[in-house]
Amino acid sequence: MLTLLYVDDEQINLDLMQLTYKRDFMVYKALSGNEALRILEEVEISVMLTDYKMPEMNGLELIRKVKSKYPHIHCMLLTGYDELAIDIDLETRNLISDFVQKPFKKGELKDLLLAKD
Numbered sequence: 001m002l003t004l005l006y007v008d009d010e011q012i013n014l015d016l017m018q019l020t021y022k023r024d025f026m027v028y029k030a031l032s033g034n035e036a037l038r039i040l041e042e043v044e045i046s047v048m049l050t051d052y053k054m055p056e057m058n059g060l061e062l063i064r065k066v067k068s069k070y071p072h073i074h075c076m077l078l079t080g081y082d083e084l085a086i087d088i089d090l091e092t093r094n095l096i097s098d099f100v101q102k103p104f105k106k107g108e109l110k111d112l113l114l115a116k117d
Contacts, residue, residue, distance in 0.1 A: 001026050002117040003043065007036045007050035007062060024110055033057030037065065045073055047116045049100065052079035060092055067095045074116040076100055
């Protein structure tokens with residue numbers, strides 16, 4: 001079973017993700033980048049889906065840290081912004097497996113996640 005770490009600074013989004021996909025994936029939740037890093041020290045994760053805009057550490061900063069320590073993890077960036085509107089250098093862009101645009105469709109995200117397993 002795919003293990004997903006979902007990182008978002010809004011608890012309702014974390015809870016909805018877990019409820020939506022609890023039959024499909026093992027979903028771990030983190031309210032911040034630092035909490036996500038702590039979870040990664042304890043749990044083997046296949047895919048990390050992180051919101052872009054978060055306080056303290058945004059999704060890009062988190063992905064950079066995760067990929068430096070856990071290069072095997074597929075990192076996906078969830079954003080309400082157009083991918084081209086986010087200022088990302090080429091090196092960071094290459095660390096991101098996929099961009100997921102908000103709002104997303106349940107089935108499309110499920111298929112995208114399953115393709116990473």
